[in-house]
Amino acid sequence: xxxxxxxxxxxxxxxxxxxxxxxxxxxxxxxxxxxxxxxxxxxxxxxxxxxxxxxxxxxxxxxxxxxxxxxxxxxxxxxxxxxxxxxxxxxxxxxxxxxxxxxxxxxxxxxxxxxxxxxxxxxxxxxxxxxxxxxxxxxxxxxxxxxxxxxxxxxxxxxxxxxxxxxxx
Amino acid sequence: xxxxxxxxxxxxxxxxxxxxxxxxxxxxxxxxxxxxxxxxxxxxxxxxxxxxxxxxxxxxxxxxxxxxxxxxxxxxxxxxxxxxxxxxxxxxxxxxxxxxxxxxxxxxxxxxxxxxxxxxxxxxxxxxxxxxxxxxxxxxxxxxxxxxxxxxxxxxxxxxxxxxxxxxxxxxxxxxxxxxxxxxxxxxxxxxxxxxxxxxxxxxxxxxx
Numbered sequence: 001x002x003x004x005x006x007x008x009x010x011x012x013x014x015x016x017x018x019x020x021x022x023x024x025x026x027x028x029x030x031x032x033x034x035x036x037x038x039x040x041x042x043x044x045x046x047x048x049x050x051x052x053x054x055x056x057x058x059x060x061x062x063x064x065x066x067x068x069x070x071x072x073x074x075x076x077x078x079x080x081x082x083x084x085x086x087x088x089x090x091x092x093x094x095x096x097x098x099x100x101x102x103x104x105x106x107x108x109x110x111x112x113x114x115x116x117x118x119x120x121x122x123x124x125x126x127x128x129x130x131x132x133x134x135x136x137x138x139x140x141x142x143x144x145x146x147x148x149x150x151x152x153x154x155x156x157x158x159x160x161x162x163x164x165x166x167x168x169x
Numbered sequence: 170x171x172x173x174x175x176x177x178x179x180x181x182x183x184x185x186x187x188x189x190x191x192x193x194x195x196x197x198x199x200x201x202x203x204x205x206x207x208x209x210x211x212x213x214x215x216x217x218x219x220x221x222x223x224x225x226x227x228x229x230x231x232x233x234x235x236x237x238x239x240x241x242x243x244x245x246x247x248x249x250x251x252x253x254x255x256x257x258x259x260x261x262x263x264x265x266x267x268x269x270x271x272x273x274x275x276x277x278x279x280x281x282x283x284x285x286x287x288x289x290x291x292x293x294x295x296x297x298x299x300x301x302x303x304x305x306x307x308x309x310x311x312x313x314x315x316x317x318x319x320x321x322x323x324x325x326x327x328x329x330x331x332x333x334x335x336x337x338x339x340x341x342x343x344x345x346x347x348x349x350x351x352x353x354x355x356x357x358x359x360x361x362x363x364x365x366x367x368x369x370x371x372x373x374x375x376x377x378x
Contacts, residue, residue: 089303091303092303093297103315110314110356117349117350139324139328145317149318149321
């Protein structure tokens, strides 16, 4: 339920802005992929996602890392649409867009962690990180943000490589 | 002020400001409370001053921005001298407002957003060529991203240097949400300055119409 509030808000915003924004098809495809990953996470609750449990057994990990994967995917899949918006509306130069898109991703992830902690403190005071599905990871917030950052940088590197030599944005 | 003195101030501002900061830094470099911690905190100063020095030829900030950056470095230099958790000003604040901990680090995180928004906006406007309203809010974003990045780096350093101490090594003083609160402080600082700048530019627009 809680996870789905995010989803409805996100998809609603996309529908409302579709007229004015009209992102490229690639961007909408990436956005859809992210939404699907999130739906899967919400269905099982992130900490009990079967694929993550399976990876935990296979690689002898200490926890179900599906949430980390989703955070990484957040950076990887959304950096491209974010860069598209920046290029189209903000007027920034092409070279800067490769750094400012990850900056947006990292900033949003930071804000997300802040909101998460505020919600946790209101709903379940004293239980700390574990209520958030941190699964005993003291550095959960930092690791989440790091995976989003790495994801976004990978996507930017891929975009830069695929545009190499072309004049296109 | 006549234009000749204004130009003189313009020319001499930066050298004088840098020289005063250097003097201040040297005084606080003598016998800090904890030399190891001092060195670690000073990495930030060495890196930022190094970057500013190297880019000076290619990108010169306005004097106002340099002033703000130096102001932030002064706050950080004080924190490095006393180690953040033991800065006297933080203890006064703690006694005065009956707080549970020394909040000097929070104040500096807030200042990071509040003070550095203007220089960041200047880079985005002049170097990245962002449109004016975008530059302000992208600067907020960039600072929020930098403060998240800083928390990540802190976590990595803590795990490498003293894994057994965990988050306590970072001077969290027992706060489990320390990282989130630090980031929130920087964000609030940046947003405040951004609102201030936007209101200012709107008023200017209205007065020219």
